[in-house]
Amino acid sequence: MRLMLALVATGLLAACDIGTEERDEVASTRTVQRSYSPVPPGTIARGTAAREAALAPPGPEVTRDLLARGEERFRAFCAPCHGTSGRGDGTVVSHGFPPPSSYHEERLRALAPEQIVQVITHGKGRMFSYADRVLPEERWAIAHYVKDLQSRGQGPSPDQGLAKP
Ligand code: HEC
Numbered sequence: 001m002r003l004m005l006a007l008v009a010t011g012l013l014a015a016c017d018i019g020t021e022e023r024d025e026v027a028s029t030r031t032v033q034r035s036y037s038p039v040p041p042g043t044i045a046r047g048t049a050a051r052e053a054a055l056a057p058p059g060p061e062v063t064r065d066l067l068a069r070g071e072e073r074f075r076a077f078c079a080p081c082h083g084t085s086g087r088g089d090g091t092v093v094s095h096g097f098p099p100p101s102s103y104h105e106e107r108l109r110a111l112a113p114e115q116i117v118q119v120i121t122h123g124k125g126r127m128f129s130y131a132d133r134v135l136p137e138e139r140w141a142i143a144h145y146v147k148d149l150q151s152r153g154q155g156p157s158p159d160q161g162l163a164k165p
Pocket of ligand 1: 077079081098111119124128
């Protein structure tokens, strides 16, 4: 009888050990998964403080180079919806995406560059955030390019050649 109890106890301990091992396996799989979790493209491993500093106004000095970079990034990331002239008539919109307001409307003309940086960072309403694709400095470049577009006024749309009502 004592032997039986001992065997049962050993069996239980063995079962417990297996249980522990299985849990360990799961735990180590989780660890592996975490270290392999995909990093969004364009992300740089920097501290939150550095990122916040890069987003704090007034941002980088506005130079020709910055505006040129802003134009290039704007055309890649924003024009598909906002249109190359900012009228809200990009190609995505012609495929049924709800059109954003024109940048040339009074309310959007009044936006400060840092507010545009905020919209790129956090998104707004139906527009999602571009923080994982557009670096902080590029957000400033785009924001100043948008202000530049606005200051030049609403020209004819080169996107669709359609007159807007
Ligand atoms: C997939 C389409 C799409 C893309 C791409 C896009 N936007 Fe937008 N954006 C929108 C829509 C839709 C709105 C209107 C949001 C709302 O009010 O619901 C908007 C609104 C805005 C506004 C006005 C916010 C306000 O105060 O009303 C700004 C500024 C803006 N976008 C800037 C940008 C910039 C800069 C980029 C590129 C980095 C960009 N957007 C890319 C769809 C887009």
